[in-house]
Amino acid sequence: MASQQPQSIQTLLEAEKEASKVVQQARQYRVQKLKDARTQATKEIEEYRKAKEQEFKAFEASHAGSTQTAQTAIDRETEVKRKEITEQYLKSKDQVVKKLLDRVVLVKPELHRNLKKVES
Structure with missing residues (x-):
């Protein structure tokens, strides 16, 4: 039994090393898959952008x-x-100027309608 213990400990240590290697390989595999996925996503995004740019x-x-x-x-x-508008302006400008001058020059003095005559 005493000789079996060191051998079983050795077997356990080897199994632990093997498990450590498997875990390390799984981590590397996962990291590589993430890198591949990022690369693929970047590629798809670029293709989509180019397609939309061409469509635009x-x-x-x-x-x-x-x-x-x-x-x-x-x-x-x-x-x-x-x-x-230019034709209308040229056609009507003389009449408008005449009307304006008539209003300004020809003043008819009248009492304001609100003003009442005061009889003395």
């Missing part, structure tokens, strides 16, 4: 023509309205 550029390109067309239409409409 395509959307922007397809709507760029309509923006220019709308701007051209607005510019034309603005020019037409500006010409109409």
Whole structure:
């Protein structure tokens, strides 16, 4: 029995070393899997970003023509309205100036409606 104890202790020590190696390998495996997962996630994020960027550029390109067309239409409409306003101004300015001068120059003195005549 005495000779069996050192051998069983040796067996236990070897088993402990083996278990320690297995645990260390499992930790390394876990760390490697985490690194791989991060790398894969980064790659997927980059691919997704590129796809969305291309989608946005395509959307922007397809709507760029309509923006220019709308701007051209607005510019034309603005020019037409500006010409109409200028024509109205040129047509009406003499009459407006005459009315203003008549109001300022031709004063008719009258008593205010709230003022009553006092009879003496």
